[in-house]
Amino acid sequence: MQGSMGKFNNLRNIFFGLILMFVIACQPANKKNKAKQELEGSDVPVHPNDEEWPTHFGFGNKADELLIKRLNISIAPDGTGLPAGKGFADQGAIIYKAKCVTCHGPKGWDGPFDKLVSNDSSKAKTIGSYWPYATTVFDYIRRAMPYNAPGSLSDEEVYQLTAFLLYANGIVKINEEINAKTLPKIEMPAKKFFVIDDRRGGREIH
């Protein structure tokens, strides 16, 4: 998790830097120049002339806590947003056989759709060989699976399936409990390969 935090700090610095640059670029003194430059055709003029705008238009309503709680299903890689509950691989295997095997195959690499489990003879992008964060497994299953009944699994079932898929990929042991605390701590094998986009246009081929 250390490496991951370091990456977030880097990302944070980069984008905080961009925001700062933007804030500087949008100072009122420069604003007219920018609008003028845009109108002269150097770019599509995309920045509204909001100097004359009211502080608030007053359109829309306050979103209360209940509504946000109902809608907010996002999970961050540090575990923020993970619900209560826990799962073990053996329980997950039972759900997998009942609800996932048709698309993903009995072994996880032998179904008609996405390969989830790595085996030595395949270069497929599986959870074990390609997914950089364990929290993504929980988040994606809860959002979108099973394909023919999205959103039908309980949080507990999602934890169990997550445990099974991590176990099948050799990432956790069969008796390892997966919950909101343990899941974000799992270091995924593929994480070390991921780099942030460094293409910036220009003559070089990336």
Added chain:
Amino acid sequence: MEKKRKILDIQIPDIMPPVKISRRKLLGGAAAIGLVLMQDSFGKAIQEAKPLFEVPKDPTKVLGVPPGVLGSRSPFEQPQKLPSLTSSRTPLQDLFGTITPADLHFERNHGGVPAIDPNKYELVIHGMVEKAMRFTLHDLKRFPSFTRTCFIECSGNFRSGATNLSPQEICGLTSQSEWTGVMLSTLFREVGVNPKATWFLAEGNDAAVMARSIPMSKAYEDAMLVYAQNGEALRPEQGYPIRLLLPGWEGNTQIKWIRRIEIADQPFMTREETSKYTENIAGGRIRQFSFVMDARSIITFPSYPIQIEKGWVEIRGIAWSGRGKITQVEVSTDEGKNWEEAVLQEPVLSKAHTAFRLLWYWDGRQTIIKSRAIDETGYYQPSYQELTLARESKGGYHFNPITAWEIKKDGSIWLINDI
């Protein structure tokens, strides 16, 4: 495909002619076009204009069809998208200019097209904001509006491996529309975004609850929430009633049917931005958050599957870049030995399909024609060989090589792979 189609219903246009005319007479001669409700091979009901009756020998000798409530294509024109289970491709070779008719805009979804009632639609913006808010469609339409023409391209927009591929099959996952909506920065101003925020999550109201993390800088650069496409409400396939529009960025980030925006200070590492929409590059690395679509072009005429005749040919195509304007398109008609500058159709718009053309006399000899795009950053669209060498990878997302067409002596045209 055509064989599997089943006609479900036929509707003769319900018309109130200003002159007395019997329905029988209409059926007998003038009403040559009817709307036919068809079932396609995926079981989806689609509406098509079909010639129901003989076209008269001399259209000046029979009364034509009176004005109607909706226009329709001539039954002689049948451009079609090319569907798979998860996407449907724009027929680039059948289009002219740069605007994609809305019903031919490419589709890519991860859980089907949801049915959403615009009267119940709400967008929630929360997280690192002064005031979490919800907006109805009516609310969003009240904000100052903005209109912009730009392309949307899926970053998985490359097919090869056969010579009988059309532009639609090679790169039909790009389309262009005139979009109207509200600038995202206008809404972020309204909710009071915390200046420490660096990312936001955009989430759809579809069966996949599609979600992507977007750097905050894009919100202030040119991101929009759009409700209109080519002058009318968005098509359901394009995100009705509201989608995120991120000009120049990969299509997957431009969340359709958007229901929630969460302002945050880190990316969420959703499935689509980790295990999908990332690409293998040199050194065994995996490139992540590669949002911008690099410059690309394709000759759409002449191209497979048509056959040309000896003589003058206007080579036509489109070029586009997610980094800004196309500054130049070069065309080679001699297998890449020489390159000529094509004419760009003005106005050239930033992050938009740009039409190019080059008048060429084909002497009937076998040759290869190809085009390469150059954008305002000085980027040159690479060849397949150059790109695979640089990436150490033979495909994947953001794969934008030059398309080469071989013209045989008989005028038939075939895709050349791997050069």
